[in-house]
Amino acid sequence: MTRSALPGLGIALAILAAGLITAFTVGRYPVSLPELIDVLAAHLTGRPSSVSPAVENVILLVRGPRVLAAVMVGAALAAAGTAFQGLFRNPLVSPDILGASSGAALGAVLGIFFSLGVVGIEGLAFVGGLLAVAAVYVIGSLLRSRDPILVLVLTGVVVGALLGAGVGLVKYLADPYNQLPAMTFWLLGSLAATTAADLVPLAGPVVIGTAVLVALRWRMNVMSLPEEEARALGVATGPLRVAIVVAATLVTSASVAACGIIGWVGLVVPHLARALVGPDFPRLLPAAAVLGGGYLLFIDTLARVAAPVEIPLGILTAVIGTPFFIWLLAGMQRTWS
Amino acid sequence: MTLAGRGLSIGYRDRVVGRALDVSLAQDEVLALLGPNGSGKTTLLKTLLGILPPLAGAALIDGKPISSFSAPERARRIAYVPQSHVPTFGFTVETVVLMGRTAHGSLFSAPSAADRLVANRALERFGIAALKERPYTMISGGERQLVLLARALAQEPQFIVLDEPTASLDFGNQGKVMRELRALAAAGHGVLFTTHDPNHALRAADRAFLIRDGARVAEGGVRDVLTRARLESLYGAPVEMLTDGATGTTAFLPG
Numbered sequence: 001m002t003r004s005a006l007p008g009l010g011i012a013l014a015i016l017a018a019g020l021i022t023a024f025t026v027g028r029y030p031v032s033l034p035e036l037i038d039v040l041a042a043h044l045t046g047r048p049s050s051v052s053p054a055v056e057n058v059i060l061l062v063r064g065p066r067v068l069a070a071v072m073v074g075a076a077l078a079a080a081g082t083a084f085q086g087l088f089r090n091p092l093v094s095p096d097i098l099g100a101s102s103g104a105a106l107g108a109v110l111g112i113f114f115s116l117g118v119v120g121i122e123g124l125a126f127v128g129g130l131l132a133v134a135a136v137y138v139i140g141s142l143l144r145s146r147d148p149i150l151v152l153v154l155t156g157v158v159v160g161a162l163l164g165a166g167v168g169l170v171k172y173l174a175d176p177y178n179q180l181p182a183m184t185f186w187l188l189g190s191l192a193a194t195t196a197a198d199l200v201p202l203a204g205p206v207v208i209g210t211a212v213l214v215a216l217r218w219r220m221n222v223m224s225l226p227e228e229e230a231r232a233l234g235v236a237t238g239p240l241r242v243a244i245v246v247a248a249t250l251v252t253s254a255s256v257a258a259c260g261i262i263g264w265v266g267l268v269v270p271h272l273a274r275a276l277v278g279p280d281f282p283r284l285l286p287a288a289a290v291l292g293g294g295y296l297l298f299i300d301t302l303a304r305v306a307a308p309v310e311i312p313l314g315i316l317t318a319v320i321g322t323p324f325f326i327w328l329l330a331g332m333q334r335t336w337s
Numbered sequence: 338m339t340l341a342g343r344g345l346s347i348g349y350r351d352r353v354v355g356r357a358l359d360v361s362l363a364q365d366e367v368l369a370l371l372g373p374n375g376s377g378k379t380t381l382l383k384t385l386l387g388i389l390p391p392l393a394g395a396a397l398i399d400g401k402p403i404s405s406f407s408a409p410e411r412a413r414r415i416a417y418v419p420q421s422h423v424p425t426f427g428f429t430v431e432t433v434v435l436m437g438r439t440a441h442g443s444l445f446s447a448p449s450a451a452d453r454l455v456a457n458r459a460l461e462r463f464g465i466a467a468l469k470e471r472p473y474t475m476i477s478g479g480e481r482q483l484v485l486l487a488r489a490l491a492q493e494p495q496f497i498v499l500d501e502p503t504a505s506l507d508f509g510n511q512g513k514v515m516r517e518l519r520a521l522a523a524a525g526h527g528v529l530f531t532t533h534d535p536n537h538a539l540r541a542a543d544r545a546f547l548i549r550d551g552a553r554v555a556e557g558g559v560r561d562v563l564t565r566a567r568l569e570s571l572y573g574a575p576v577e578m579l580t581d582g583a584t585g586t587t588a589f590l591p592g
Binding site for chain 2: 215226278280
């Protein structure tokens with residue numbers, strides 16, 4: 001069962017390229033491939049484009065930001081999920097295991113409840129995600145134990161449940177005609193409202209967090225071994241765990257703040273990537289990021305065109321993720337190779 | 338170089354496992370650690386490895402406390418071979434052995450071509466180079482133990498500490514691992530291993546350290562220390578001793 005990395009990464013890149021072309025060309029306003037190439041080439045070289053301004057607007061202003069956001073969010077969630085599955089030595093872990101999504105959700109519904117506007121809502125969601133994970137980490141460290149990983153996961157579950165209750169309370173108190181639909185829509189996740197202005201606050205944390213994860217790629221291999229073994233191999237597990245959690249939380253919180261809660265991507269994509277290139281993190285991390293970008297592009301395109309109204313992303317990823325997860329459970333006897 | 342414990346109290350914050358332990362391991366010798374279940378063998382091992390802080394006394398490398406070394410510095414001196422287990426992810430055998438090179442690289446680096454060379458030499462040394470591309474999760478228990486030995490060797494340490502290296506191996510592989518322990522000592526490594534089988538200590542070790550309820554019972558050359566009477570009192574069970582008339586080799590039988 002030898003696997004060479006290059007074909008696997010090639011397949012992931014091909015899926016991303018196909019996703020990009022599909023996302024730009026398919027939709028209520030169809031764009032042909034030559035038009036797309038012409039507009040992008042014109043934009044890059046600065047020469048005037050030969051296609052109509054309407055087509056140019058669709059590509060650059062309507063679909064462009066949304067496509068970039070989908071690639072970044074998909075890549076970020078997949079990279080964070082890959083890192084967490086290694087860190088927690090558990091292939092069934094997703095990036096929100098430490099409460100990043102529940103914290104962001106509470107931040108966002110509070111933002112909507114106090115009518116803060118888009119910037120305020122996204123800011124609160126981002127801060128909420130970071131605070132939730134920080135709280136989980138501090139509580140987990142105070143509960144000293146011989147198995148810090150298990151304590152961390154259990155603390156994450158408990159704090160997540162409490163934050164979920166907080167979200168429920170805010171929804172219960174919210175104005176059912178104006179605020180509640182907005183909260184429900186946000187919690188289901190969507191890229192429909194993404195504009196160019198959203199890209200900068202998203203790109204900053206995503207690029208920084210992903211860069212840290214990529215830099216630590218080899219140490220992540222060792223971190224996926226039992227705690228004492230990793231330490232005996234010369235890894236300072238405590239500080240390294242903090243670094244990985246901070247980096248993964250940064251990208252997860254930024255993604256959730258930008259487009260609401262999109263589950264399953266960070267759980268499913270790392271498995272697909274492992275099937276392509278194997279479990280070695282220096283190969284797995286880039287493959288998962290590329291594949292995550294392509295995966296979310298296809299899901300988002302489906303969300304736009306499958307029905308007369310936009311389908312929330314959270315629903316589509318669940319509909320696709322659930323059967324996949326069941327297939328995964330059926331294969332539990334096999335190893336996670 | 339020596340790896341030593343001086344007046345060691347070992348255990349966890351809420352539970353003292355052993356007290357006043359003195360132990361020392363030189364390079365090119367094999368020391369076997371024997372004792373009943375729960376006697377503190379593994380706790381002593383982890384304390385000498387520097388992954389569990391001593392409650393009192395000190396674990397020392399060449400007279401310097403292990404806690405004064407950084408994690409990579411420590412790992413370049415002492416390698417650990419845990420009881421073999423099946424890990425979560427199916428890394429290839431080569432990747433597992435390459436993990437032994439982690440302490441030789443910087444925080445952000447991945448193994449270099451030179452590291453690959455060292456890892457491959459370790460694989461060849463144990464005759465498992467052909468397994469290189471196989472997932473570590475899909476090889477036999479005996480092969481897995483050899484992979485862990487190769488990983489320890491790739492770490493290029495002075496000392497190798499093994500937790501029950503012959504447990505769950507078939508008869509042939511037990512013999513093979515014991516021969517490898519002798520060979521590692523002959524190559525200049527200090528080897529410390531725990532075992533439940535006094536015959537393995539007789540076969541592979543120069544000295545034996547007997548521990549019961551966290552206290553030293555006896556220590557010395559294996560032939561002097563491992564007697565029927567001592568083993569009976571160590572394990573609290575009858576032991577029979579057999580001697581081969583032709584070679585004079587002795588062996589113990591429980592019960």
